[in-house]
Amino acid sequence: MSQLHLTYLYLRSKKKKQSVPELKNYPMVTVQLPVFNEKYVIERLIDSVVQLDYPKDKLEIQVLDDSTDESIELAARKIKEYQLLGYNIQHIFRSDRVGFKAGALAYGTKSAKGEFLAIFDADFVPDPSFLKRTVPYFESSKIGCVQTRWSHLNKDYSVLTKMQAFGLDAHFTVEQTGRNSAQSFINFNGTAGIWRKACIEDAGGWSADTLTEDLDLSYRAQLKGWKFQYAEDVESPAELPVIMPAIKSQQFRWNKGAAETARKNLGKVLRSDRTLMTKFHAFFHLNNSSVFLYLFAAALLSIPVLLIKVEDPVFDSLKAFGHFLFFGFLSVTAYFYTSTQVLGLEHPKRYFFKVFPVFLTISLGLSFHNSLAVAEGLLGKKTAFIRTPKFNILSKKDSWIGNRYIKLRLDWQTIVEGLLACYFGFGILMAFHMDDFIMIIFHVMLTLGFSAIFVHSIRALRHA
Numbered sequence: 001m002s003q004l005h006l007t008y009l010y011l012r013s014k015k016k017k018q019s020v021p022e023l024k025n026y027p028m029v030t031v032q033l034p035v036f037n038e039k040y041v042i043e044r045l046i047d048s049v050v051q052l053d054y055p056k057d058k059l060e061i062q063v064l065d066d067s068t069d070e071s072i073e074l075a076a077r078k079i080k081e082y083q084l085l086g087y088n089i090q091h092i093f094r095s096d097r098v099g100f101k102a103g104a105l106a107y108g109t110k111s112a113k114g115e116f117l118a119i120f121d122a123d124f125v126p127d128p129s130f131l132k133r134t135v136p137y138f139e140s141s142k143i144g145c146v147q148t149r150w151s152h153l154n155k156d157y158s159v160l161t162k163m164q165a166f167g168l169d170a171h172f173t174v175e176q177t178g179r180n181s182a183q184s185f186i187n188f189n190g191t192a193g194i195w196r197k198a199c200i201e202d203a204g205g206w207s208a209d210t211l212t213e214d215l216d217l218s219y220r221a222q223l224k225g226w227k228f229q230y231a232e233d234v235e236s237p238a239e240l241p242v243i244m245p246a247i248k249s250q251q252f253r254w255n256k257g258a259a260e261t262a263r264k265n266l267g268k269v270l271r272s273d274r275t276l277m278t279k280f281h282a283f284f285h286l287n288n289s290s291v292f293l294y295l296f297a298a299a300l301l302s303i304p305v306l307l308i309k310v311e312d313p314v315f316d317s318l319k320a321f322g323h324f325l326f327f328g329f330l331s332v333t334a335y336f337y338t339s340t341q342v343l344g345l346e347h348p349k350r351y352f353f354k355v356f357p358v359f360l361t362i363s364l365g366l367s368f369h370n371s372l373a374v375a376e377g378l379l380g381k382k383t384a385f386i387r388t389p390k391f392n393i394l395s396k397k398d399s400w401i402g403n404r405y406i407k408l409r410l411d412w413q414t415i416v417e418g419l420l421a422c423y424f425g426f427g428i429l430m431a432f433h434m435d436d437f438i439m440i441i442f443h444v445m446l447t448l449g450f451s452a453i454f455v456h457s458i459r460a461l462r463h464a
Contacts (some may be wrong), residue, residue, distance in 0.1 A: 002284035004331040006178035007338050013181035014342070020233070021136035029131055029194070030060040030114030034104040036097070037405060038122040039071040040392040041239070046078045048125040050087055053132055060113050061089040064104040066097045069404075099208035100385035101190075106206040112197065121191035123239040123390045125153065130236065134194050137229045144199030144226030145218070147176065148192045148234040154394050159358065160247060160456065161240045166359045170339035173232060180230040184281040185222050185269070190214035192236035199226045210264060211377075211385055212257025219265040219286075223272060242393050242400055244456035245408050250388040251366060252373040255289035259377025262286035290378075292370035299367060299446050302439050303427045357445075365449025368420060369413060401463050414457045421450035 031049055035042060049061055063075055079091045094107050109117065116138060120126055134146045149172040155165040172189075179186045188195070190212070200206070203221035210216045222228060241247045269282045333356070340352040376383065389405040392398070400406070427443035 001331065002281060003174075003335040006175055006281075007331075007334050009178035009182050010174040010338060013177055016181075018233075020133070020231075021139050023132050023136045024139070026055050026058045027116060027135065027138075028058050028060065028114045029054065029116045029118060029135065030062060030108075030112040030197075031118045031120065032062045032064055032105060032108050032112070033120055033122070034064045034066075034101045034108075035071070035075070035122045036066040036101075036104075036387055037069050037071055038067070038390055039069060039074065039404065041122045041390045042071050042075045043078050044125065044392065045120065045122050046075065046082070046089075049120065050082050050089065051128050052126065052130060053128045056086055056088065059088060059131075061087065062108045062112065063089065063091050064108045065091060065093055066100075066104055099206070101387075102206040102208040102213035105213075109197065109200060109206070115197055116194055117197055117200070118194040119191055120236075121238070123388075124191055125237045126192070127235060127237070130234065131194075133234045134231060137231070138196060140227070142225075142227045143196065143229050144203075144221050145188050145193060145195045146229045146231055147186065147188050148231050148236045149173070149176075150189070150192060151235040151237045153237050153239045154242065155240065157240070157242055157393060157396060160244065161242060162355060163359050163362050164240045164247065166336070166340075166355050167363075169343060170336050173339045173342055174335055176230045177232050179281055179285070180228065182277065182281065183227075184278045185219060185285060186228050186230055187215045187218040187285075188228070192238070196226075199224075202226070208385070210257050210260035211253045211383075212261055215258060215261045215286075216264060219261065219269065219282075223265070223268055239391065239393065241388055242391055243406070243460040244453065245406070245460050246389050246391075248366070248369055248453075248457070249386055251370055253386060253388075255292065255370045256373035256377040256383070258286065258289040259374045260380075262290075263378060263380065289370065289374050292367045293374050295364070296367040296371040299364065299424070299442070302442060303423065303430070306427060306430060306434070306436065306439055361445045361449040362452060363449070364446050365417070365451070365453035368417060368450075369453070372413070406460075408461050410458075410461060414454060417450050417457070418454040421447055421454055424450065 031052070033045060033049065035045070038045070046063065052059065063079060065072060065075055067075070076091055079089050082089050092108055092111075094104065097103065099106065105119065116135060118131065118134070130148070134148065137143050137146045150168060152161070152165045152168070154161055156162065176186055199221050200217065203217055203224050203226070206213055207216055218228065241250060266283065266286050269286075270279055274282070336356055336359070337352050341348045345351050389403060391400045391403060393400055424443050424446035428440060428447060431437050431440040431443065
């Protein structure tokens with residue numbers, strides 16, 4: 001229901017002309033680059049940031065470096081090179097890594113000279129026009145943060161990168177624009193955005209008590225009355241993870257962190273004086289990751305239901321549940337279909353019908369892994385912030401083999417995913433045995449999904 005309404009809001013917003021303000025003056029801006037052991041991309045990141053089209057005397061660059069390997073020397077060499085060219089770029093270290101990324105940002109913010117703070121993760125390559133297209137929004141004193149749309153440097157590298165891009169594109173078109181047009185809560189996505197320093201301070205600063213410090217700070221700031229602006233027309237290119245273990249690590253952090261943030265902030269939102277519609281969207285926004293719990297539970301129970309199915313009135317209720325799931329599927333379809341139609345693709349309809357079924361299948365395969373993340377978040381189990389390894393892989397001729405940051409081992413979750421593929425394969429066999437095909441499409445997608453996750457995880461292990 002929420003996604004269907006967001007789709008409506010998005011389509012309605014596209015009919016309105018958006019006025020983008022012009023840059024009238026050049027306030028001081030600090031660009032913060034929180035990095036940790038980024039040997040493969042640190043030089044690319046620094047090279048791209050110094051190319052930002054903004055006056056040198058109004059631009060400060062902080063490389064917030066928590067590294068413990070040779071990437072420190074690589075960064076230092078680049079920083080020295082640009083310091084000699086007159087750039088105000090600093091190499092900032094901490095005595096410890098307390099708070100991980102949130103801690104690094106908080107540490108850098110204390111000494112930042114900029115009125116505004118732009119943040120980029122190590123896998124991003126910001127467009128030179130980024131600041132000139134985002135800073136003007138702060139002409140309104142109510143704006144606390146401007147978030148831009150991620151685009152993808154290696155979208156066509158593999159089926160895994162295509163699936164990630166497909167999901168992210170929907171978030172960065174329909175969801176963010178839809179929420180923003182309705183003046184509902186949106187979120188800073190951790191990177192490729194710019195904050196008013198006063199907004200961060202007023203909201204209580206960066207906190208490391210959730211794995212999604214960006215979502216947490218976003219909600220705290222908007223609860224304080226600050227407005228956020230989403231700039232869909234401003235693209236910020238980034239690299240997508242190319243192997244399944246890295247994708248799973250990122251998915252775990254995002255889903256667990258979202259659940260932690262819901263646990264921390266949802267009550268505050270519901271008790272606030274915001275409109276009922278704003279609270280409705282905030283509820284589904286913060287609990288978005290919980291869908292994996294329900295999805296996995298429904299999948300797990302589907303085979304017992306198939307086997308136990310008898311002439312009993314209690315099972316009639318399953319038909320109503322099936323109708324509810326079908327309506328949800330239509331909402332999801334409309335949501336993703338709309339996003340593919342606005343990205344300037346050569347054949348958007350063909351792209352949607354080719355990619356959407358595969359995306360759903362892979363998402364089903366990740367339901368067990370992501371359910372564990374959500375459960376840990378909701379139960380308050382704390383774990384360390386695990387960064388997603390970066391690769392500097394942009395084309396199919398590039399290889400991740402030999403990446404020193406990838407330390408893989410066969411874990412119990414991967415084994416369970418293989419067993420789940422067999423379990424749902426059994427469901428397919430039972431459909432033929434019982435001559436009951438009501439769930440066969442669901443079980444085929446689950447079998448393929450868990451098989452894909454298992455195979456890609458094992459393949460990465462073999463090459464690591």
